[in-house]
Amino acid sequence: MFRYKDLIMPNVLKIMLFFAISINTYSLEGMIKDYKERILPTYNDCKSENYCLLTGDVESSELVVILPGNKEPYLMYLGMALDIQKKAKKNVVLVEQRGQGLNSRPLKNKQKIHVQNFDQYINDIDKLLVKLKKKIRFSKIKFIGHSMGSLIAFEYAKINPSLVSELVLSSPMFKIKAFGLPETLVRNVTSFLSSTPLKESYAFGEGDYKERSFHMTNRSTSSRKWYDFSTFIHKEHPELTTGGNTFGWVSGAYVKAHTRHSGVDKLRMKVVMFQATDDEVVDPNEIKKMCELLSDCTLVTLTKAKHDLFREKEIHRKKLFEYIF
Known part of the structure; x- marks a missing residue:
């Protein structure tokens, strides 16, 4: 059953929980301090792998799997993962998507993000879970994904519906905005070009990483603080940068x-989808349509938010954390 949820915090406890989590990230200076004191030491322990597993005094057999979006290293989500592990008392794993962050990059130009087939991302999840079962015990998975990560989680859940307990999907990449061009046209053109020697060339409008000002072609966030923090991370870790x-x-x-509609009848687990009204990367209307197809889906609309909801203004991030915790 499709539901619009009341976006008011349900109780005082959740309000206190959120502010306890975000107190060190209220200002850019506080975020950098938190990064140096709490996030960086954990990252240094993890960075020899293509994932970061956070374990501890857990009370749940549910494993939380965080899948970042396109061009995002998992380092950007590590603070949130530490909060989930501590506050929700669950094992958490952050995944470094292939071609991004610390994961292998197949092309000579390491700035380029390239895959032979998108199913490789889904197969990577299977391989990782096999590896993790040798280290921890879990019977269910809760996915938290953003954009590309949301699409990967969505497709993985279709294949393994009995394993997935919940999907929390931020700006899922169901329909990419392509400067107003018809989806079918773009799909056919890029499909043709990917069958030629141009398949490893940058797509239209893509290129090596360049630092840009907050107001210049910024489609990611309306939060200056989070934009500046992202720039800080790129400067601190140039090896994570992708173009x-x-x-x-x-x-x-x-x-x-394009296969998003296929197999949705298998998705009977709890699903929460977040759409940003000012999203310039994916079509928020398609997110609503997909949510309506599912038996247990909650759609949360964030007004005046841009695409990267986990790096948006605090008023928007609070609403995300209502559903994560």
Whole structure:
């Protein structure tokens, strides 16, 4: 059953919990301090792997799997993962998507994000879970995904519905905005180009990473604080920087997103989808349509928010954390 949830915090406890979590990240200076004192030591312990597993005094057999979006290293989500592990008392694993962050990059130009087939991302999850079962015990998975990560979680849940207990999907990449061009046209053009030697070339509008000002072609966030923090991370860790996507990646993304309607009847677990009204990357209307197809889906609309909801203004992030904790 499709539901619009009341966005008012349900009780005082959740309000206190959120502010307890976010107190060190209220200002840019506080965020950098938290990064140096809490996040960086954990990152240094994890960075020899393509994932970061946080374990401890847990009370749940549910494993939380966090899947970042396109061009995002998992380091950007590590603070949130530490909060979940501590406050929710669950094992948490952050995944470094192939071609991004510390994961392997197949092309000579390491700035390019490229995959042969989008199913490789889904297969990577399977391989990781096999590895994790040798380290921890879990019987269910709760996915928290953003954009591309949301699409990967959505497709994985179709294949393994009995394993997935919940999907929390931020700005899921069901339909990519392509400067007003028809989806079918873009899919066909990129599919053709990906069958030529141009498949490993940057797609239209893509290129190596360049630092840009907050007001210049910023489609990610309306929060200056989070934009500046992201820039700080790129300067501190240039090895994590990626530029843009190849025609091969774009074609794979369109092909996989095109199958979004197939198999949705299998998704009977709890699903929460977040849509940003000012999203310039994916179509928020398609998120609503997909949520309506599911038996247990809650749609949360964040007014005047942009695409990167986990790095948005605090008024928007609070609403995300209502559902995560």
